[in-house]
Amino acid sequence: MGRDPRWLLPLIALSLGGCGGPQSALDPAGPSAASLHRLGIIMYVGAALVTLLVTVLMLVPILRPRERPVNRRLFLWGGGVALPLLTLTALVPYVMTVGHETRAATTSNQVSVDVTGYVYWWDVAYRRPDGSRGAASANELHIPVGEPIELFLHANDVIHSLWVPSLAGKTDMIPGRVNRMVIQADRPGIYRGQCAEYCGLQHTLMAFDVIALPRAEFDTWLAGAAQPAREPATPELRQGRDLFVRLGCGVCHAVRGVSEARLGPDLTQVGSRRTLGAGTLPGGVGNIAGWTASAQHLKPGNAMPSYDQLEGPQLRALAAYLESLQ
């Protein structure tokens, strides 16, 4: 009865359940994350074996105290020098090859994206073939499945670090430098990323999503993202657009065809985004209204002021206009 190991099954299932999800280095979805995952497994198993060996050696004199004295030379030279030398000689060259995919060369016709870290959000801009800034988004990176994507990492203010555990290791974003990184998703899905270098008060609320789509869907998305924002169709949406202009939203935010500023996230497609405020809130008109009216309450210290001087109907019109930008 007491020997029945089946009671362990739910425990194992429970602990393995924590390994999956949209943000997990233990559930790799691309070659770079997979090789890191392999290295991780080798390190865990190796560490477990070493712990086991040391424990056994420690127990021998306790359990069998009358044994003859140990061979000191074997212990010192064998365990102290030869064993670490052998292990490290094998491990170091292997470790150096791990994550090689993160810096792999790409061919000229592949997707290249500039990702810039700002205090507490990410600017995402797709490079045109001539290298100029094309379609832009924020806090969301759409990529085609199964292709290496070249990312150029910049920082606008302080050091940030881009980390999508399911796709690749971390790469820092350093002001005044451009770091190159290649990521690839082998299956469609949404992978969550997070700033991995403490960057200030709202470092916690600086997340983003990588959305991996089949190539055809990605092409459709990219073509749509390069279009100007759609014209407001109803009087309320027109009022919202006018408020956007009059209140000076366009001083910080770009809406393709309406404003071009780049101090804050590009809002050309804000209505279709999964999150607002870099992972602070889900999308949707209710959250857009709440965020607009109280951004400083929800994410204190971010660069967006709370527009708390609006009348109710104005707030609704502005939120409806932003939600219509899809």
Place this chain on the structure above:
Amino acid sequence: MRQRGRLHGQALCVAAFSLLSTIPGPVIAQSDGRWKSGEEVYVKVCGRCHESGVGRVIKGRAFPPQAYGAFVRHGHLAMPSFRSSEIDDRALQALGEFLARAPISTQVDGDAERGFALVASGAYGCAACHAIPDIRFPKGNVGPPLIGMAGRSLIAGQLPNRPDVLAAFLRNPPALAPQTGMPNVGLSLEQARDIAAYLYTLEAPNGP
């Protein structure tokens, strides 16, 4: 002459009694058994206020039966007291037992658990503007906190807080309160009822 007088007196007494017994309701309060059940008392007396949104919801709160009796005999805030000539002791006991077991009023025609799931999903942005007791983040401060919604008198400061009004307001706030900042987030009628049912579980922090 004297005999006639006595006869007259008797006739008058009989007439008076038969007249009295035809008067319905509270006047003949002593008559035990006038109330058939605790539920009848609730529907005919308590329900006047507690089912119409005037008084707060008292079903589904599972107090000990005597507690309801104390409220009835002594009154509470705007609630009047009721004498034993109006609700006799046995009927009161039955009322207490009925209310102690009664589930929350079916007038809130929604599922509070489903409603909470909708609120907690974040998709409708409730918590981006309102502080909601069961949600840790966000705790918005654009609109009023929703704690105590079960006993609040007015919705948006201008509409009576009744289940049907609340559900309609949640579905399309600007239609009922044109100056509100609360947008229409596209809830179906069923979703609005579920959320209303959830909101009616939010009691004020210091109890009744």
